[in-house]
Amino acid sequence: MGEATPNPPSTAADPQRRPPPRLRLRARAGVLALVLAATAAGAGPAVAGHRVPGGRIGVDAAGCGSPPARGPAGPVSFRVTDRAPNFVAVYLTDPSGRKVYAEIPWIAPAGTQPLSTTLAAGRYTLRCVFSDGAVRVSHPMALSGRTTGAVAGYRPLPDLAMTAPVTAYRAWLKAALPRLAEGARALDADVARGDLAAARRDWLPAHLDYERLGAAYNSFGDFDAALDGTADGLPGAVHDPDWTGFHAIEYGLWHGRTAGALRPLTRRLVDDVRKLTADFPSEEIDPGDLPLRAHEILENALQFQLTGAADYGSGTTLATLGANVEGTAEVVSVLAPLIAPRDPALLRAIRGGLAQVTADLRPPRPDAARRARLDGDLGALLEQLSSVPDLLAPRTSA
Amino acid sequence: MNPGPLGRRGFLRGATVGAAGAAAFGGFRLADAAGQDGSASGRVVPFEGVHQAGIVTPQQAAATFVSFQVVAPDREALRELFGTLTERVRLLTSGGPVPATDVASVPTDSGTLGPALPPDGLTVTVGVGASLFDDRYGLAARRPARLTKMPVFPDDHLAGSTEVHGDLSLQICADSRDTVMHALRDITRHTRAAIRPLWKADGFHAEPRPAGTARNQLGFMDGTGNPDVARPDVADALVWTRGGAGGEPAWTEGGSYQVVRIIRMLVEFWDRVSLREQETMIGRRRDSGAPLDGARESDTPDYPADPQGHVIPLDAHIRLANPRDRATADQRMLRRGYNYDRGLDAVGDLDVGLIFCCYQQDVARQFRAVQDRLAGEPLVDYIQPTGGGYFFALPGVRGASDRLGSGLLA
Numbered sequence: 160m161g162e163a164t165p166n167p168p169s170t171a172a173d174p175q176r177r178p179p180p181r182l183r184l185r186a187r188a189g190v191l192a193l194v195l196a197a198t199a200a201g202a203g204p205a206v207a208g209h210r211v212p213g214g215r216i217g218v219d220a221a222g223c224g225s226p227p228a229r230g231p232a233g234p235v236s237f238r239v240t241d242r243a244p245n246f247v248a249v250y251l252t253d254p255s256g257r258k259v260y261a262e263i264p265w266i267a268p269a270g271t272q273p274l275s276t277t278l279a280a281g282r283y284t285l286r287c288v289f290s291d292g293a294v295r296v297s298h299p300m301a302l303s304g305r306t307t308g309a310v311a312g313y314r315p316l317p318d319l320a321m322t323a324p325v326t327a328y329r330a331w332l333k334a335a336l337p338r339l340a341e342g343a344r345a346l347d348a349d350v351a352r353g354d355l356a357a358a359r360r361d362w363l364p365a366h367l368d369y370e371r372l373g374a375a376y377n378s379f380g381d382f383d384a385a386l387d388g389t390a391d392g393l394p395g396a397v398h399d400p401d402w403t404g405f406h407a408i409e410y411g412l413w414h415g416r417t418a419g420a421l422r423p424l425t426r427r428l429v430d431d432v433r434k435l436t437a438d439f440p441s442e443e444i445d446p447g448d449l450p451l452r453a454h455e456i457l458e459n460a461l462q463f464q465l466t467g468a469a470d471y472g473s474g475t476t477l478a479t480l481g482a483n484v485e486g487t488a489e490v491v492s493v494l495a496p497l498i499a500p501r502d503p504a505l506l507r508a509i510r511g512g513l514a515q516v517t518a519d520l521r522p523p524r525p526d527a528a529r530r531a532r533l534d535g536d537l538g539a540l541l542e543q544l545s546s547v548p549d550l551l552a553p554r555t556s557a
Numbered sequence: 558m559n560p561g562p563l564g565r566r567g568f569l570r571g572a573t574v575g576a577a578g579a580a581a582f583g584g585f586r587l588a589d590a591a592g593q594d595g596s597a598s599g600r601v602v603p604f605e606g607v608h609q610a611g612i613v614t615p616q617q618a619a620a621t622f623v624s625f626q627v628v629a630p631d632r633e634a635l636r637e638l639f640g641t642l643t644e645r646v647r648l649l650t651s652g653g654p655v656p657a658t659d660v661a662s663v664p665t666d667s668g669t670l671g672p673a674l675p676p677d678g679l680t681v682t683v684g685v686g687a688s689l690f691d692d693r694y695g696l697a698a699r700r701p702a703r704l705t706k707m708p709v710f711p712d713d714h715l716a717g718s719t720e721v722h723g724d725l726s727l728q729i730c731a732d733s734r735d736t737v738m739h740a741l742r743d744i745t746r747h748t749r750a751a752i753r754p755l756w757k758a759d760g761f762h763a764e765p766r767p768a769g770t771a772r773n774q775l776g777f778m779d780g781t782g783n784p785d786v787a788r789p790d791v792a793d794a795l796v797w798t799r800g801g802a803g804g805e806p807a808w809t810e811g812g813s814y815q816v817v818r819i820i821r822m823l824v825e826f827w828d829r830v831s832l833r834e835q836e837t838m839i840g841r842r843r844d845s846g847a848p849l850d851g852a853r854e855s856d857t858p859d860y861p862a863d864p865q866g867h868v869i870p871l872d873a874h875i876r877l878a879n880p881r882d883r884a885t886a887d888q889r890m891l892r893r894g895y896n897y898d899r900g901l902d903a904v905g906d907l908d909v910g911l912i913f914c915c916y917q918q919d920v921a922r923q924f925r926a927v928q929d930r931l932a933g934e935p936l937v938d939y940i941q942p943t944g945g946g947y948f949f950a951l952p953g954v955r956g957a958s959d960r961l962g963s964g965l966l967a
Contacts, residue, residue, distance in 0.1 A: 234657070259660050277657040310659035502661065515750075528626070531753040535628040539750030550661035 212302070213237045213275070216285065218247055218266075223287035223295040232280040233306040239274050239285075241266040246290040249274060250315070250557040254282050254299050258312030259557045278302055279309035288556040314501050315554035321446035324493040329444060331489055332372060336436045339368040343432045346408070347425035353418040358425075362412060363475050366405045370482035373456045380442060382435040386428065389469055397471070403427050406471045413472025450551040453490045454544040456483050461537055480537075481520045487544070488513050497551055505546055512540030598675035600732060604650045606953040607811045608797060609961075611680030612916050613786040613891065616771075617730040619737045620760040620895040622817050622912055624686075624723030624946055625752035632694045632966070638751040639962035642683055643954055645747055646961075649740045652676035667746075669739045678732040679740055683961050684815045684948030689724040699965055702804040703814060703921045707947040710928055712937040720756035720819055720944030728815070728914065728950075734761075756944065758819050760895020760912040769846050769854045774822050774896050774909050775939070777839050778846035781854055782879050784889050796891050798918050798949075808964030811952035814920035818945035819897070821910040827939045838935045840873030848875065857881065877930045888926045890917040910940070920947060 212230035219242040226237070241247045251261040251274060260283065261276040274285075285297040342365030349358035369387060372379075379386070386404045393399035397410050403424060411421045460483035463469040464476040491498075491509055498506045519525065519533040602610045629635045652674045655666040666674070690700035706722055709715050727744065731737045737759075745754065763771040773779035786792040800810030827835070836843055846854035850868045858869055860881055869876050879889060894913045902908050917923035931937075951961050 234654075261657075262660050275657065276659070308656040310657050311661075313659065313661040528628075531626045531755075532628040532630075535750050535753040538753075542746065542749060545663045546661060549663065552660075554660075 212300075215240065216274075217242045218249065218285075218287045218295070219243045220289075220293065221295075223249070223285045223297040226283075226285055226297055226300040228298070229301045229303070231306075232278060232302040232304045232309065234275070234277050235302075236273065236275040237285075238271055239263060239266060240271040241268055243289055244268050245293075248288045248557075250286040250288070250554065251276065251278075251283055252286050252315075252557060253312060254284050256284075256286060256296075256557065257314060259315045259554055260310055260312045262554065262557070276310050277306065277308045279306060280304055286557060294556055313550060315557035316497060316501075316551050318446070318553045318555045320497055321449060321551070321553070324449055324497065325444050325446050327493040328449060328490065331493070333439060335368070335372055336432075336439065339365070339372070340429075340432045340436060342368045343425075343429045347422075347429045350418050350421050350425045355412060355418055355421075358418075358421070359412050359473070362405070362409060363473065363478060366409070366475070367478060367482040369405060370479045371486050373452075373459070373483045373486040379435060380438075382431060382438070385431045386435070389463075390471075404431070406469065409473050410471040447553065449490060450494060450548040453487060453494055453547040454541070456487045456490070457537065457541055457544060459483070461541065465534065465537060477520060477524070481517070484513060484516055484520070491547075494547065494551065498547065501550055502546070505543060505550065508543045509540070509547075512536065512543055516540055598677045598732065598736075599652070600678040601652065601676040602650060602678055602680050604647050604954065605956060605959075607955060608813070608953045609680075609682045609950055610650070610953075611682035611728055611730055612813055612893070612950060613792055613796060614680055614730075616762045616893060616895075617678045617680070617732050618762050619732070619734040620728065620730040620762070620912070621737050621741060621757060622760070622895075622914065623727045623729070623741060623757045624720075624755045624817075625725040625727070626755050627689060627693075627724040627751065628753050629751040634751060635694050636962075636966050638748060639966065640960050641747050641751070642681075642744065643960040645744050646681040646683075646740075647954075649674065649743060650676060650679045650681065652679075667739060667742050669735055669742070674739070675736065677736040678730075679736055680728075680730050681740060681744070682728040682730075682815075682950055684726040684728070684950045685962075685965070686723050686725065686946055686948050688722060696965070699806055699808065701798065701806065701809050701812070701814070701949045703919050704949050705920075705947060707816070707945060708925075710942070711932050712942065714821075714941040714943050718944045720758070722946045723755050723948070725752055726815065726817065726946065726948040728817075734759075758817075758897055758912050758944070759899070760897045762895055773894070773911050774824055774898075775827055775835070775839075776843050777835075777841060778854060779894065779911070780892050781841070781846055782875065782889070783892055786891050792891075794887070795889055795918055795923070796916050803919065808967065809949070809952070810964075813916040813918065813950045814924070815948040815950045816913070816915050816917075816920060816924045816945070817948065818913040818942050819910065820913050821908060821941040821943050823906070823939050823941065824909055825906050830939075837870050837873060838939075840869045840875035849873075872934050874931070874934055874936050877934055878927055885926075888923050890915040890923040890927070913942075913945070916950065 212227055212233075213236035214227075216224035216226065216237045216239045218224045218239060224237075224239065235251075239249050245268065247266050249263040249266065250259050252259050260278060261274055263272045263274050266272050280303045282299045282301050284299050287293075287295040287297075289295075342361070346358055346361045346365050349355070349361055366387075384404075387406065388402065388404050389406050390397045390399065390402055390410070393402055395402075402410075405428070408421060408424045408428065410416075411424065460480045464480040464483065467476050469479070470476045491506075491513065495506060498509075515536045516533065519529065519536055525533055602614055604610060627635065627638070629638050654673045655664075655668070658664050685704075687700065687704045687706050690696045690704070715721055727741070729737050729740050731740070741757075745752075763773075766772055770778040770781045784791050784795050786796055796813050798805055798809045798812045798814065800807040832843060836849060840858070841848055841854075845852070847856055848858035848869060850856075850858055850863060858875065858881060860869070860876060863869060865871075866873070866876070871877075879885065892913070892915045894911050894915075896909070897912050898907070898909045900908050915924055952964060954961055954963075
């Protein structure tokens with residue numbers, strides 16, 4: 160599947176980018192996270208108390224180890240040592256390589272890592288992808304018998320598959336920016352002529368225009384902190400002179416600040432949106448971030464909007480949640496062509512969940528019973544969305 | 558609709574969006590539990606039975622009581638909820654290796670108990686509140702005859718409380734605290750679209766000091782007069798509801814009314830009260846647990862010999878609660894409370910007390926009657942009921958194909 164030139168593991172986000180104070184995408188450490196998951200899930204020999212197929216496997220330039228030719232279906236547990244001078248990614252696949260059942264994203268030269276899972280009856284191979292581009296496949300391992308708790312296999316995702324969604328997503332963002340600029344200018348004009356009632360009306364649409372782009376926060380770099388930062392993390396909290404953006408304006412509008420005091424903030428907002436728009440063509444979207452966003456926009460929304468924590472006086476956090484749902488729906492929409500062939504039920508569940516939360520948010524403002532339903536439905540949707548990043552982790556050459 | 562074999566993600570998905578019937582979940586079992594080797598954490602309390610576990614089960618060390626609002630959109634979703642609860646509780650109480658995680662999923666388990674779940678004496682007892690029988694699920698005709706919203710009693714401090722009532726209750730008990738929390742996280746994760754937690758209270762069961770019944774945070778043994786529910790005839794007479802009797806719907810057979818009361822104890826005040834006064838309020842010696850007219854905890858107070866209440870005052874807690882006469886014998890209930898400790902109040906006093914929990918055949922005949930008799934007792938100055946609810950603990954799961962609530966939803 161394409162040229163195998165996997166990048167050596169990078170487990171930290173770009174240190175140049177200071178994460179904005181409230182919206183913090185987890186570091187793009189899919190690699191590391193998956194290793195931990197595999198370790199935690201391992202039903203290794205020490206756990207099950209009886210022998211399971213597995214043992215030590217050495218991989219090198221000559222081959223991807225020698226798993227046992229046959230064995231019982233059920234838990235398998237290998238310890239894989241990289242005897243090559245390069246990093247190696249190891250996948251447990253079906254013989255055709257169409258489905259991946261377990262993986263070690265990276266082993267360093269001379270390193271050893273566990274490869275454990277539970278497999279149904281069938282034929283499997285180990286597939287090694289070395290960082291010098293070499294790919295080696297072991298002879299097949301045939302498992303027979305019945306078992307419970309066998310994992311499902313998933314079609315691997317090549318790196319390049321994410322190109323089209325990222326392109327589509329960028330186009331959507333780009334098209335949305337003029338409206339954001341318009342909203343910011345309207346808000347600034349209200350404040351300029353001292354009409355704070357109009358400003359309070361125009362604040363929300365402008366803020367929602369921004370929040371709808373929620374997925375974009377990392378690609379907006381430091382602009383997000385300037386445009387939508389909360390008072391958290393600022394030494395002076397809501398009185399901090401460096402606090403700017405929608406929430407700073409919100410706080411002022413709903414706490415009796417004068418137009419004169421607010422004008423510098425709205426002017427700055429217009430300016431920051433203009434700079435963001437100018438800068439946007441050069442901002443990159445890491446392809447691996449897109450599936451994370453599908454999940455984490457709404458994690459943030461639960462944490463800050465559903466709870467009301469990000470309310471600075473306007474009482475509109477549920478509207479913000481709605482905008483975040485729209486933003487998530489857009490990300491899901493551009494990823495749908497990749498999700499559908501791998502897990503159609505997941506895509507259906509996500510779409511159903513998005514529709515349900517959208518319905519829960521429709522006016523009138525929810526009473527206690529509807530509110531509890533919203534809490535439950537958002538939580539349930541997040542359980543589904545949490546599968547997207549791992550499902551769409553790049554497994555080039557797997 | 559079903560795209561093939563259900564993995565564990567399929568399980569989660571089915572549970573949350575109703576894409577798959579609960580029967581499909583049956584194939585997924587934990588087995589070969591590490592820890593089932595006689596070590597303490599390998600203790601298994603059987604899940605299946607005519608009655609739910611966690612009622613006449615001897616008290617484990619740790620408990621949490623959680624009340625939920627059911628948000629399942631319809632009766633079919635409610636049915637799926639009970640199917641999911643049944644499967645999760647069955648798995649959690651059996652213990653065993655955590656299932657492998659496939660490459661496309663987040664971990665199947667929180668991992669807080671390590672790679673193999675210890676059974677650890679875990680019980681999860683599921684109850685339903687009166688509000689579940691409103692017009693949402695068409696269950697009005699199935700309401701247990703004595704199940705009402707918990708009334709406000711004269712000495713209650715429930716005004717403004719956010720910890721009252723609920724559609725569904727879970728009592729989760731285990732030999733260790735982390736096992737209780739692990740079970741709760743697992744259950745909520747699998748049921749988010751169906752139940753939304755409303756309030757939660759964590760409790761601990763003290764060791765006997767030095768022997769006998771465990772003490773509450775007033776320093777007194779609490780539960781001495783409990784009926785001997787190890788005797789089936791006693792449990793049948795006092796704990797288990799009889800379907801068809803006294804207007805009870807047939808499905809209630811083998812269930813039990815559960816009352817949960819969060820009772821704060823003003824321990825700073827209490828500690829400033831003389832021992833003599835404490836003991837006359839309770840009616841027992843603090844050190845030995847003996848009634849004031851006796852020598853040992855197990856001694857039965859002789860009220861006919863003290864009709865004026867010179868030794869054990871007429872308004873002593875134990876005398877009001879259980880007059881030890883024929884007329885009130887069927888009012889006895891099974892108390893199964895836990896001490897709680899949750900920080901400080903606004904003035905720096907301890908927010909500690911008792912999660913009172915009791916089970917009975919008939920909440921009106923038992924808890925209600927006793928509570929009415931206790932109204933205004935001297936002890937009320939030192940305790941403040943601040944939350945809780947009435948629930949009906951469902952009958953047990955009677956086999957591999959049965960599920961919680963099967964009678965309720967039949």
